Amino acid sequence: MAKDHLAAPLIDALRAAAEAPFEQARAMPPSVYTSDDFLALELEHIFRREWFCVGRASALAEPGAYLTCELAGQPVLVVRDGAGIRAMSNVCLHRMSTLLEGRGRVRSIVCPYHAWTYNLDGSLRGAPAMGQNAGFCKGDYRLPELRCEVWLGWVFVTLDPQAAPVAERLAEVEALIAGYDMARYTESFFETHVWDTNWKVLAENFMESYHLPVCHAGTIGGLSRLDEMICPPGREAFNYHTILKDDSLRIAMAHASNDRLQGDERRTTFLLALYPSLLITLTPGYFWYLSLHPRGPGQVSIRFGGGMSDDYAGDADAAENFAALKSLLDDVNVEDRGCTEKVYRGLCSDAARPGHLSHLERPNYDFARYLLARITETA
The missing domain is CATH 3.90.380.10 (Naphthalene 1,2-dioxygenase Alpha Subunit; Chain A, domain 1)
Structure with a gap:
């Protein structure tokens, strides 16, 4: 910079x-x-x-509907789960591949590199062939969450935890x-x-x-x-x-x-x-x-x-x-x-x-x- x-x-x-x-x-x-x-x-x-606008909430009406963007160099994932619309890092916590691309709908978030699989709330659901690593604990992994707000049907995300609503x-x-x-x-x-x-x-x-x-x-x-x-x-x-x-x-x-x-x-x-x-x-x-x-x-x-x-x-x-x-x-x-x-x-x-x-x-x-x-x- x-x-x-x-x-x-x-x-x-x-x-x-x-x-x-x-x-x-x-x-x-x-x-x-x-x-x-x-x-x-x-x-x-x-x-x-x-705050950066990623689109309309009407495009994320169904559970599993998602969209992605890059904000100031940071890959961002926005998805609707059972609790509402949330934003998270779009980077796998294993070998750091980006996870999803574009827009679509999924039941879970599956890494395209080694199939580490995350629930829609960002928690890790499964990781193949990790049983022999004594330090690995599935519960330790959750995709970092970003601030996300819906205003008049618009979905906004920000990297700044202190930004005014x-x-x-x-x-x-x-x-x-x-x-x-x-x-x-x-x-x-x-x-x-x-x-x-x-x-x-x-x-x-x-x-x-x-x-x-x-x-x-x-x-x-x-x-x-x-x-x-x-x-x-x-x-x-x-x-x-x-x-x-x-x-x-x-x-x-x-x-x-x-x-x-x-x-x-x-x-x-x-x-x-x-x-x-x-x-x-x-x-x-x-x-x-x-x-x-x-x-x-x-x-x-x-x-x-x-x-x-x-x-x-x-x-x-x-x-x-x-x-x-x-x-x-x-x-x-x-x-x-x-x-x-x-x-x-x-x-x-x-x-x-x-x-x-x-x-x-x-x-x-x-x-x-x-x-x-x-x-x-x-x-």
């Missing part, structure tokens, strides 16, 4: 961007995206200490979107991707809709009204902006049975950036999300999922409408990938210089301030 003092010039460059008045703000400097030293700071001060950190978000009842949105698709860009470039791309008319000219750009976008100042743990949508996409509107939303709320889309890297497009009818983790300065791992509000569960045409939406989202992703990979290539240029931000990029400015606060925060 890079020592903080070795990265001092990088921190100073970020500070210059983050502490300028918003009316004079510029984009973050290229080194914040391209430097291995800055990435080391992010992994240590952000991804090892913050998710519900406490995101209480204001919960109040903002109470009428959406986000816990009742069910995931219907989940994919993983790797793009050749920095994780912050993709995060910032989501946080601002300034790029929609140009980057998404072939899909949703023509539907984007920049003059109707509202970008309030960000908060300590998140930022957001909102867009009003018309009823041409019915499943983006509040369902007739939804009496929780009134007036323009029934057609308001929230674009939520929950730090460090959970990005949610939330409409009254459907949602989709990205959860990002760096794979070096120039690559990002993406957890991409989405689904519908349970308000629509009984509608005969809801699945068909959402399938059409998913096809549109795939096309939008192709456009976003092209744009964000171009940005990273440009950031690596000797000629790269950060320009001034539009008022529609207020969330990017707030994101820079969050990064500075976390990286300079004392342990």
Whole structure:
């Protein structure tokens, strides 16, 4: 890991961007995206200490349902057992192989190397051919557990035992979107991707809709009204902006049975950036999300999922409408990938210089301030 003092010039460059008045703000400097030293700071001060979203609880509805991820270099396993959803180390306690991959459902956790077998609570069930080792005791082995919390249907894990609870950190978000009842949105698709860009470039791309008319000219750009976008100042743990949508996409509107939303709320889309890297497009009818983790300065791992509000569960045409939406989202992703990979290539240029931000990029400015606060925060 890079020592903080070795990265001092990088921190100073970020500070210059983050502490300028918003009316004079510029984009973050290229080194914040391209430097291995800055990435080391992010992994240590952000991804090892913050809550990371691994997906939706609805994907872990049955006992034995599991998913895996890597968080700041640590292999993590999240599984539902009889007591609920728990997170554990995804490393065997014998010869240290990783245990499970991807997502799926199991009755027990079996190491693919020597078949040491763990119960869903992490306790060791069996270990073949260990009877002649006098020091071996099955009861001494249990996979280390990590903190895991479910908030509004989202599953979060953290490596930091001292991190404040998710519900406490995101209480204001919960109040903002109470009428959406986000816990009742069910995931219907989940994919993983790797793009050749920095994780912050993709995060910032989501946080601002300034790029929609140009980057998404072939899909949703023509539907984007920049003059109707509202970008309030960000908060300590998140930022957001909102867009009003018309009823041409019915499943983006509040369902007739939804009496929780009134007036323009029934057609308001929230674009939520929950730090460090959970990005949610939330409409009254459907949602989709990205959860990002760096794979070096120039690559990002993406957890991409989405689904519908349970308000629509009984509608005969809801699945068909959402399938059409998913096809549109795939096309939008192709456009976003092209744009964000171009940005990273440009950031690596000797000629790269950060320009001034539009008022529609207020969330990017707030994101820079969050990064500075976390990286300079004392342990």
